[in-house]
């Protein structure tokens with residue numbers, strides 16, 4: 001068995017020199033890959049398929065912004081439903097009444113275990129299966145419900161963790177002032193719990209922005225298109241990917257700032273601790 | 274009639290029999306200090322008085338009403354009993370003023386102007402009328418504990434419970450809180466105080482209760498219990514507390 005120092009002596013390199021050499025090798029590989037990519041790819045072709053300026057322009061003219069607004073509307077409504085449902089489920093999970101706990105656990109495990117797309121397909125088939133059934137606020141009602149019931153399952157677990165992270169003394173102080181359990185939960189525990197879970201809830205919001213793209217499964221009409229449906233439709237029409245890429249950038253415009261916000265909130269929470 | 278009457282109180286956590294038959298009373302306007310070694314059940318006793326812990330056996334009678342009784346309106350009873358915790362337990366998301374008004378407006382249904390007036394008067398009483406708008410995080414431990422006292426006083430309690438209110442404080446902040454409590458006692462507030470501050474107990478208490486192993490070993494005026502304890506357990510405890518560097522011969 002050779003000790004580490006033996007190796008150093010044999011190769012004649014100090015640990016620092018070896019780290020430096022490994023760094024140069026990594027840079028070398030990167031540069032080689034870039035050169036290969038630059039030489040072998042047909043950049044003109046790529047540019048005209050993914051980033052064709054006229055198609056970007058016509059995407060705007062054909063209603064990219066309306067689609068963006070739809071994405072925001074679908075996301076916002078679903079977030080509200082998810083938040084309300086998630087809070088209710090979290091409280092049920094922590095209830096002293098057994099059946100409430102079981103129901104909430106079953107719901108959460110069911111919808112977290114299922115691919116969201118299955119839920120969307122189910123919602124798209126509902127009007128067929130139940131003849132004459134309509135969900136109000138078409139198409140918003142269907143979209144909000146489908147997205148919201150899945151989001152509620154995820155948010156419930158986040159909110160439950162937040163409620164449990166509020167120190168027990170807070171509830172005791174509230175109860176000792178004569179507040180009934182419900183009032184103490186509403187006025188004292190939940191506001192603190194939401195503050196704790198603000199970063200993970202914002203993460204859920206980001207997921208929801210992206211999941212709103214599943215709406216195109218339901219088969220909405222063109223006027224109800226959100227970004228993905230819009231981009232896909234236009235990309236089909238032009239047989240060119242530019243509209244889809246443009247729609248993709250719109251998602252990033254929403255999700256990247258939210259991601260930065262999450263990191264800020266996390267840093268702030270870490271500092272407060 | 275006694276303000277609080279505790280009869281044959283028993284409390285267990287699983288197989289840990291913490292309170293083993295406690296009987297005692299607190300009269301209107303009386304200041305009772307509870308002393309005893311760690312783990313003797315002092316906090317548990319205090320928490321049973323406003324039912325943060327539910328005793329398995331016995332009665333806690335506050336103003337003639339058995340609050341362990343199923344028919345008792347527990348929240349109403351609790352709102353008459355102020356509690357001050359070792360860890361302050363202020364509501365961190367509310368301002369100092371809101372800490373003192375939130376239960377007034379929601380539990381006692383006072384109007385917000387009236388609640389605010391009462392809260393300000395009590396913050397004045399604990400010497401913090403300049404911190405009304407601050408948040409708990411911005412205050413020192415001693416200030417937080419005084420806000421906690423003002424918060425409890427704002428409910429016009431008939432009885433104040435203190436569970437080691439100065440144990441979490443830096444030594445130089447203990448005095449401010451004890452001064453506030455001394456003033457409260459002089460104002461005639463009925464107080465049940467768990468404390469390790471023997472000087473405070475000796476000076477302020479009308480009666481000192483010494484607990485050990487879940488029972489009351491000895492009680493009486495401070496001059497007797499602290500000054501001239503009759504029971505051996507009390508003597509041992511006081512020797513340790515009053516002379517902490519002393520090493521017991523084994």
Ligand SMILES: Nc1ncnc2c1ncn2[C@@H]1O[C@H](COP(=O)(O)OP(=O)(O)OP(=O)(O)O)[C@@H](O)[C@H]1O
Pocket residue numbers: 286289291309310311312313314315316317318
């Ligand atoms: N919620 C609880 N669950 C289980 N055991 C508990 C609980 N609260 C207290 N105990 C136990 O009850 C016993 C008495 O605790 P208690 O807090 O009343 O003592 P204390 O006299 O206040 O001590 P200290 O001076 O350290 O505060 C201890 O053995 C403790 O472990």
Ligand SMILES: [Mg+2]
Pocket residue numbers: 315316317436437
């Ligand atoms: Mg204690």
